[in-house]
Amino acid sequence: MVGANAPALAQADFETAAPYAILMDHESGAILYQRGADERVEPASMAKLMTVAVALDLVRQGALDLEDTIQISEHAWRTGGAPARGTTMFAELGSRVRVDDLLHSTIIQSGNDATIALAEGIAGSETAFAGLMNQFAIEIGLKNSHFTNPSGLPDPEMYSTVRDLALLARYIIREFPDYYPVFSEEAFEWNGIYQRNRNDLVGQLGIDGLKTGSTNAAGHGVVVSTTEGERRLVGVVHGLATAQQRTDDMRRLITWGTTSFERLPAFAEGSIIGHASVYGGADSQVGLVGERGVDIFLLRGNRQCLRGNITYRMPILPPVKRGDQIAHLNIFCDDQLVQAVPLYAAEDVEVGGIVRRATDALWELAFGWLPF
The missing domain is CATH 2.60.410.10 (D-Ala-D-Ala carboxypeptidase, C-terminal domain)
Incomplete structure (x- = not known):
């Protein structure tokens, strides 16, 4: 039989307030639930997952070392640091920070300064690094994503889909098993500053990662993975009005996915x-x-x-x-x-x-x- 390459699932057994949602079996890639899965959305800080994937791939190749240090430029400090009043690791202007610490900050506290510094240290500029992100997206099979910066700060030219975000999460879990546990760490303490994991779902319902994101225009979203039940699932919800609604809807989606099915x-x-x-x-x-x-x-x-x-x-x-x-x-x-x-x-x-x-x-x- 022939037909469309991305069939739409009927969803009579679960309802979510999220306009964009997907639940995927990690092992096979099977889709158990989807809503607006291929509609373009602003990824917000969930775009940082691609930054992490590019950096870890370079570490795997030997082109980057976790013990390397990168200098915090004025651009990284002013755009992503304390002056920007966003999520930050509070790295000092001109200081040098280990790649491993920059990655921890990017993953756990969503530090924009850390993410920008990583991009500049790897590619020289955010723009050049975005080119690496887009090339890597194609290589790993993301079909409807375009990145213009490493942090997910708003840009009308940057977009992804919840399907692509789930596939990206699945790639990170599969390809970087030694580093993936960082996503489940409860907090990150660096330079005397203690900050809790911004993903408040970590530790609940078997969830061990991955990333939240929100902007005024995009709403609130989260990418998670859970080992609850007989298998690992990857879920994404996005476009919700509040952080609490995001948390509640993802709890419901994961609970439904881990309790409602039998495996044949x-x-x-x-x-x-x-x-x-x-x-x-x-x-x-x-x-x-x-x-x-x-x-x-x-x-x-x-x-x-x-x-x-x-x-x-x-x-x-x-x-x-x-x-x-x-x-x-x-x-x-x-x-x-x-x-x-x-x-x-x-x-x-x-x-x-x-x-x-x-x-x-x-x-x-x-x-x-x-x-x-």
């Missing part, structure tokens, strides 16, 4: 779940697999309603690379779409020869569809 193992890791047609490829089809194993999460007591299909956007054109996300496995209960699992190419498919391309072209011309 469906496909082992590497199992071919289905096939998709490739137009003009050396092979006419490509196998589809989950990112890892695929489990189905059904609302408790609804095992008898289960059915599913695979959708993807036509035409799929070669070359197709193994690991490309090209389809979704859609799980229905009584004609209601309750779960969407991303599917990936199981192998490479190169461009076909002239005979194959001509044959596929004739099929499309004659029937408007391709052979399965």
Whole structure:
């Protein structure tokens, strides 16, 4: 079956005041709930997650060391420090601060001065660092985000979606397991200044990160992850009127996600779940697999309603690379779409020869569809 690449889930079993929300299974990427998930939003301080991801990737490559020090420029001090009256680590103008401390401040207390200093120390300027953020976003599969500064300070040209923010959080958890525990630290004390984690959900309902954000225009949002129950979930809500409403709605979403579903193992890791047609490829089809194993999460007591299909956007054109996300496995209960699992190419498919391309072209011309 063919169709849109991002199916919309019907949401009869949960309601949120958030205009933008998503709940994702960390292991498989399956979507359990979404509302306005692909609408562009101002990310506010949740944009700092991308700054952290870029910096930690450079540490992993050896291009940056946690013990390196970065000087606090006048721009970082004036724009993000005490004079700005925003969230800050109160770093002194001209002082040098370790990368590790700048990252702790960025993650725990959302220090704008720390975040700007990181960007300047890595790339020379906020603008140059934003270029790194956008390049990295493309590399890790964020499809609807554009960053113009590292801190999330308001800019009409900066946007993301709650889906992209969830995918970014999932990337950080998966790729930086040794550093991820910093997100769950209750406070950060530096230079005699003690500041509590601005994510007040940390420590509740198994939540061990990640980041809050708010501006007058965007409202209040938060990205969290929890290990409560049988699996890790990543959730995002955004656009709420108050910080308390943000906290309450995320508690409700996490509680619903961790208590309302039963887990049914469906496909082992590497199992071919289905096939998709490739137009003009050396092979006419490509196998589809989950990112890892695929489990189905059904609302408790609804095992008898289960059915599913695979959708993807036509035409799929070669070359197709193994690991490309090209389809979704859609799980229905009584004609209601309750779960969407991303599917990936199981192998490479190169461009076909002239005979194959001509044959596929004739099929499309004659029937408007391709052979399965």
